[in-house]
Amino acid sequence: MKKIISLFYSNLFLSSRLFAALSGCVVLFVLSFFFPWLGVIPELVFWVLLLLTIIDLLLLYRTANAIFAKRQAPERLSNSDENELGIFIESKYSFTISVGIIDEIPFQFQKRDVWFKTILKSGEHKLISYMLRPTKRGEYEFGNIRVFVRSPLGILSRRFNFEQAEILPVYPSFLQMRKYELMAISNRLNEIGIKKIRRLGHSMEFEQVKTYVPGDDFRTINWKSTARQGNLMTNFYTDEKSQQVYCVIDKSRAMKMPFDSLSLLDYAINASLVLANIALLKEDKAGLITVAEKIGAVIPADRRHTQINKILEVLYKEKTRYLETNMEALYTTICHVIKQRSLVVFFTNYESMNAMQRQLPFLKRIAKLHLLLVVFFENTELKQLSEQPANNVEEIYIKTIAEKFAFDKKLIVKELAKHGIQSILTSPQNLTINTINRYLELKARQKI
Structure with missing residues (x-):
């Protein structure tokens, strides 16, 4: 009661x-x-x-x-x-x-x-x-x-x-993954900023012999089939398939920095999930490696339907570590796990030339074995500071320091290019679009 x-x-x-x-x-x-x-x-x-x-x-x-x-x-x-x-x-x-x-x-x-x-x-x-x-x-x-x-x-x-x-x-952002997936299936990726890449030459992946139609490259005419059929026949080629795409995610303290209330690690995780899904839609194999002071998760590249769920479950549990990246362990793991030439997309962050120089010897070794694409981030807040007018001595000093850091980022891109290493310097908000654009570009130019 x-x-x-x-x-x-x-x-x-x-x-x-x-x-x-x-x-x-x-x-x-x-x-x-x-x-x-x-x-x-x-x-x-x-x-x-x-x-x-x-x-x-x-x-x-x-x-x-x-x-x-x-x-x-x-x-x-x-x-x-x-x-x-x-x-x-x-x-x-x-x-x-x-x-x-x-x-x-x-x-x-x-x-x-x-x-x-x-x-x-x-x-x-x-x-x-x-x-x-x-x-x-x-x-x-x-x-x-x-x-x-x-x-x-x-x-x-x-x-x-x-x-x-x-x-x-x-x-991780599976809604974003589904959005890009639907756009890719309907060939509407250009509506969300994905560029159409002009293909240089054609792939050597033969698919079938078909009847010649006006507009086909006359260099692909199959003369033997033409003689047998009595009509012009041409060889049809398709994109090369089953190429390996590995997303390597740096979990060290460099990826702890937040932008728009989201850490750089989460931006990299969301972009990796979308990239892996797009690669699977292109009938390539997608894999994943995470690294900090030691190697984290390793998912060998595969193209099964369950692969994206494996990657999603692993990325769900990943957390930022507070030590430096062990590049020696990463190089050893790549040599042990990846047996054929692959596209290795390394998501990390560099705030200075010294930070990049410490990792450069291992990046050069990886680039000799695979097509290495290093993805790192612009500091958008420093960029805004460098673009604002200075009204006093203190603001001049702050603006100068901000411009120096922004310039260092551009120097890192040039230094990596000097050693034959592909790179993307992007704002966190544009990370996914810029990464997919570069993947499609490399695939169109047959560099993998």
């Missing part, structure tokens, strides 16, 4: 309308001392208010399970993307009610204003949708759903609690 009474009081709230009405009653009682002609009006108003409060209480509590609410969420969330969630709510009251809903979202979002208001008629149900954008991978714990109901009188408010605690994993 005590528990029921306690539950009753804990879920009953007084509205601002009730306090305003009580304040009005107090004012009337005070005025009745100075204006006797008010008579019994203050008492009458008070008793009417008390009666309305009792009626409101009965309206709210006469139905036990008058509200049903449930959170509708996907099985997993996509990192750095807007994920849609919803709250399904249904009223079983016999009158129209005002509803306020609180969804206890995970603390990682640091939001304390997830409050939704709506009006439900008798027997009506609604789906209230909202968006969440996580910026870290891992497990996100959702709490309960709290629903506050008011009758048309609006004097009291009743709270309904729906225990729906659940844990949702946040994976």
Whole structure:
């Protein structure tokens, strides 16, 4: 009995309308001392208010399970993307009610204003949708759903609690991966910034002999088949397949730096996932290596349908380390795992020439065995500082330092090119598009 009474009081709230009405009653009682002609009006108003409060209480509590609410969420969330969630709510009251809903979202979002208001008629149900954008991978714990109901009188408010605690994993950006996948299937990659690369020559991957049509390269005419068929026949070539593409992700402290609330490691992980999926769509083999002070995950290149799920599960668990990258261990692993010439895309970050020079001997060794593409990041904040006008001596000093760091990045690109190493210097926001563009370019130019 005590528990029921306690539950009753804990879920009953007084509205601002009730306090305003009580304040009005107090004012009337005070005025009745100075204006006797008010008579019994203050008492009458008070008793009417008390009666309305009792009626409101009965309206709210006469139905036990008058509200049903449930959170509708996907099985997993996509990192750095807007994920849609919803709250399904249904009223079983016999009158129209005002509803306020609180969804206890995970603390990682640091939001304390997830409050939704709506009006439900008798027997009506609604789906209230909202968006969440996580910026870290891992497990996100959702709490309960709290629903506050008011009758048309609006004097009291009743709270309904729906225990729906659940844990949702946040994976690397699979929504972005699907977007690029759909664009690639429909040949619309150019709509999102992927360039069309002019093919130099043609591939040596023979597919079939077909009838010549105007516009075919006359150099591909198969004269033997032409003589047999009596019509011009031409050889048809297709893109070379089953080439190996390895994404090597640096997990050292250099990748801890945040941009737009997302670390460089997460940008690299999202880009690697998209690149691996595009490579599989192009019928190439995709693989993965992660490295910090020691080798992390190693997934040999493959083109099976389950390969992208393997890569996704591994990338979900990767975290930034706080030591330098062990390039010797990386070189040894590449020699041991990758047996044929492949495209090795190395996602890392250099802030100075000295940092790059320490790794250069191993990069040169890898470049002798494979086509190495080093991807590192522009410091967009320093770039903005270098572009702003300087108004005093301190700002001149800051701008000069920012320009020096930005210039060092360009020198790193030239130094890598001098040793025959491909590189991409990109802002974190454009990382995925620039990486895919370079992969398609290298494939079109038959450099893999």
